[in-house]
Amino acid sequence: MSSSPQPEPPALVAATAMFIEVLVVGIGALTAAVLLLIALIGPATTARLTPVAGSSAAAGVGLAAAYALGILIDRAADAALTPHRRRLRTHSFPSDAGYAQARLQLADFPVLAARADYARSRMRICRGWALNTLALTIAADLAMLRYSFEHRSLILGAITALGLTTAFGFYRAWRALTVTGYRKLAEQTTTSAANQPVPAQPPPSPASP
Incomplete structure (x- = not known):
């Protein structure tokens, strides 16, 4: 009996990194939500609910809520910053077609693609935490x-x-x-395209008499 196919290591690593990335953003959002709840229910009710918050069930629910909130915050931050991001992209890629072509070219170089994915992961965390910090500040003040x-x-x-x-x-x-x-994407794809060997041209056919 053949064993079921296992996921490729790069895909597994990418999926794990994405999960951690979303969770890192979601923990901040969940903290802001808890502070807002404290502000709404007041000190007395908060003190009564403290033992429940330390239970294993609450920890599991909190982890799931943090992941879900991480997705929402990531999408909200992306929507808010997309117009600005597109303006920044025009400094290196005047057209959308040129950017799409550069992304396709980068896929041919796994090392460079992995570095670009890592940079985008850091960018998404900073983007999400910019929104998280604002929410945390407001919620903390209210609490x-x-x-x-x-x-x-x-x-x-x-x-x-x-x-x-x-x-x-x-x-x-x-x-x-x-x-x-x-x-870097513009520089790497331009350099890589320039270093690719030019295909040999067939010799010209002899002229007919």
């Missing part, structure tokens, strides 16, 4: 408003400033990775 403690205004201001600065930092990182990725 802290439900509690009374000393120097609350100062702490709220510090958290807001830190959150906005971090969100801007993630945006700048996304922009730098995006610009660099397009530039």
Whole structure:
């Protein structure tokens, strides 16, 4: 009896990396959702629900929710930044056809394609966390408003400033990775095309008398 075919290692690694990438983004979104829930239900109800939140069932539900939220945040961040990303792409690829052709050429070089995939993974994480940080900042401010403690205004201001600065930092990182990725793709595909051997031309046929 023949064994069932196993997935190819590169495909398995890519799928694992994608799962981790979505989960990393989703954990931030889930944290923001929990902070927002705390702001809505208040300190007393939060204290009663704390034992339930530490159970194994809650951990499993949280992991699934983080993955689902990661997909939503990734799509939302992509939709928000797509117009800007397309403007950045025109610096290296004036036309969509040229970009599509470069992507096809890169597929012929597995090492370069793997590096490009890694760069895009970092770009997607920065893109998602730029949105996550804004959500975390708002949710944290709302949650802290439900509690009374000393120097609350100062702490709220510090958290807001830190959150906005971090969100801007993630945006700048996304922009730098995006610009660099397009530039390297243009350089690598141009160099690779130039280094490809020119096919030999058949000798000219002798002229007929």
